[in-house]
Amino acid sequence: MTKIMVVDKNPLEGKALDYVLTQYRPHISYVGQAFSGNTGLELAQKRTPDIIFSDIFLPQMNGLIMAEKLKELFPNIFIIISTIADDFNLVEKALRIGINNYLLKPISHKVLLFTVDNLNAIINNSRVNQPLSANTLPECYQGLLKTLRTSTIQQIFNQTDIILSELTLQFRGEYNKIRNELINIATEITSAEQNVSFNEILTIIYKQFINDIISVQNNEDLFTSFNIFIEKVASLYNQEDHSYRSEVISRMQEIIDNRLHDNITLESIASEMFFTPSYLSRLFKKEIGKNFSDYLIERRLEKAKILLLSTNQTIDNIAEEIGYENANSFRRLFKSKIGMSATKYRSYMSVK
Numbered sequence: 001m002t003k004i005m006v007v008d009k010n011p012l013e014g015k016a017l018d019y020v021l022t023q024y025r026p027h028i029s030y031v032g033q034a035f036s037g038n039t040g041l042e043l044a045q046k047r048t049p050d051i052i053f054s055d056i057f058l059p060q061m062n063g064l065i066m067a068e069k070l071k072e073l074f075p076n077i078f079i080i081i082s083t084i085a086d087d088f089n090l091v092e093k094a095l096r097i098g099i100n101n102y103l104l105k106p107i108s109h110k111v112l113l114f115t116v117d118n119l120n121a122i123i124n125n126s127r128v129n130q131p132l133s134a135n136t137l138p139e140c141y142q143g144l145l146k147t148l149r150t151s152t153i154q155q156i157f158n159q160t161d162i163i164l165s166e167l168t169l170q171f172r173g174e175y176n177k178i179r180n181e182l183i184n185i186a187t188e189i190t191s192a193e194q195n196v197s198f199n200e201i202l203t204i205i206y207k208q209f210i211n212d213i214i215s216v217q218n219n220e221d222l223f224t225s226f227n228i229f230i231e232k233v234a235s236l237y238n239q240e241d242h243s244y245r246s247e248v249i250s251r252m253q254e255i256i257d258n259r260l261h262d263n264i265t266l267e268s269i270a271s272e273m274f275f276t277p278s279y280l281s282r283l284f285k286k287e288i289g290k291n292f293s294d295y296l297i298e299r300r301l302e303k304a305k306i307l308l309l310s311t312n313q314t315i316d317n318i319a320e321e322i323g324y325e326n327a328n329s330f331r332r333l334f335k336s337k338i339g340m341s342a343t344k345y346r347s348y349m350s351v352k
Helices: 011-024 037-045 065-074 086-096 109-125 137-152 152-169 176-190 197-214 220-239 243-258 266-273 277-288 292-310 314-321 325-337 342-351
Strands: 003-007 029-034 051-054 078-081 101-104
Touching: 003 011, 003 037, 011 029, 011 109, 011 277, 029 037, 037 051, 037 065, 051 065, 051 109, 065 078, 065 086, 078 109, 086 101, 086 176, 086 197, 101 109, 101 197, 152 176, 152 220, 176 197, 176 220, 197 220, 197 277, 243 266, 243 277, 243 292, 266 277, 277 292, 292 325, 292 342, 314 325, 314 342
Parallel strands: 003 029, 003 051, 051 078, 078 101
Antiparallel strands: none
């Protein structure tokens, strides 16, 4: 029978999991809760759970340090981080330790049961894999780095296939070890680049890869995410990245057009798309030929002109609909950019 334990300073977390398992998964055993990192380590050694749900922020010893120690003691244990911390650096560190999933609180019953069922299936199907020595594949790494800079997409994927096959054989298909090795390869690719502008784009692609594999639970999906990462990097190195840049710009334009009524900023878009504002600003200027703020004003005024001619809304309402809380600011902007007031524009164009 699969055994599950909780490590969290909030006693309700353990009670909630116990209730859900009793109601919906009675064949899975809840074996208790520890309230600090130290006691979590002790209880795990006594109860030998197959799965642990743990917070990061624990008394005495944080959850990531505890998880790292547990992975050393019990290489086949499954550890799920359950936290309020939506932090990329913590996610990356958790994945490197070998954390199996990173869930943000509050966790719905549906997500909880889905996670438990997936791990339970893995446990039932394969408990016998023995850990292998963690030899890396330096020759393959170097070959891939060279291939990324000089070869066609097909040649690059041929090299990637070799690496994925070698890793599968080396680690006997053990998911956590393969995932950690692919993170190492992605890190190596990202850190090897000396060109500042390329490095910034690579870092963004790397972060997208890490975010993609947070909830992945099988090698097939992991390999798919890695191939997407490699394809993006290859396009960049082969200077075939125009489509990628166009995709980024198209997404920005879509966000702008859909949210003209909001207090939208370059910073908010950058955060949503996992880019730095400075990179998006430079890319937007290069691709569109004007800076972000000028483009945003232009789009808002275009929509304002449409609303002026196609509706009977007041100037104040139109100003609010395109993102201006202060209607007088909108009036001044409209007159300075269009050459006449909004009211006069409506009258003049209606006559024409």
